[in-house]
Amino acid sequence: MPKAELCYFPGSPYARMARVLIAEWSLPITPVEWSFPPLDDLFRLNPLGQVPALVEGDKALFPTFLILERLWDVAGRPDDGYRPEDERQILLTTLQAGDAMVAAFYQDWCGLRPVATNHIGYDLGARHLRRFAETLDWLEDHASAGRLRPGVTLPGVAAACLLLWSEARGGPDWGGRERLWSLVRSLEDRPSFQATVPQVWSPG
Structure with missing residues (x-):
């Protein structure tokens, strides 16, 4: 996969879901902390102005639901992780x-x-x-x-x-x-x- 980063706030429970899965499945994705309250840059990345946002190459994926399913896909779709x-x-x-x-x-x-x-x-x-x-x-x-x-x-x-x-x-x-x-x-x-x-x- 292309270079990937997960944009997160430390206090976000949604970003935490993704960070947990990245760690559990040893995924080649780098968590990158963003400042809170969110800056305008976040709206340019994600029109909802929310984290997490998963950036792969020149593409950003959101919202959380799609990110979690994408992480499962990157992990090789383990049956014990999601059905x-x-x-x-x-x-x-x-x-x-x-x-x-x-x-x-x-x-x-x-x-x-x-x-x-x-x-x-x-x-x-x-x-x-x-x-x-x-x-x-x-x-x-x-x-x-x-x-x-x-x-x-x-x-x-x-x-x-x-x-x-x-x-x-x-x-x-x-x-x-x-x-x-x-x-x-x-x-x-x-x-x-x-x-x-x-x-x-x-x-x-």
Whole structure:
């Protein structure tokens, strides 16, 4: 493959997913740290202004879902890492639920509160957090049925990075989900996770 770099912020749970897989599979991809808040250069690389972005030669790949599948491809498509026919929905739903959680956090951190009449009938932040919680219950069911497998898999790494990020940022308690808890804790102790722990941060 051409020279490849992964652009990341140290605190991004999405970039952490890719960094973990690069380490686990010993991929010839160099993680490159970008400054935060993002500069305009990031929008020229990725119109979403987000990390991760995977740069191979003169091409940039994003969003996270496509990057994770690309890393699996570069690794030789190991069956124990991803089974697209069974796990693509689990992976994509996990990533979308993570987006909802992050949106709720950033809404709070930015000090955003209702300033006009609520025309949709629900609190947006609370709705985002419910989407995340409902997805965790759904993942617990999948883990109990053996559809969310233990070990280094794309869906498992994604879930673990999001939940560990939530813990580090003072997010909602996600305990009580025995299978999901076991999966995350087993991954947390791996060298790839220990080497990518996000920096400590709290609002204010």
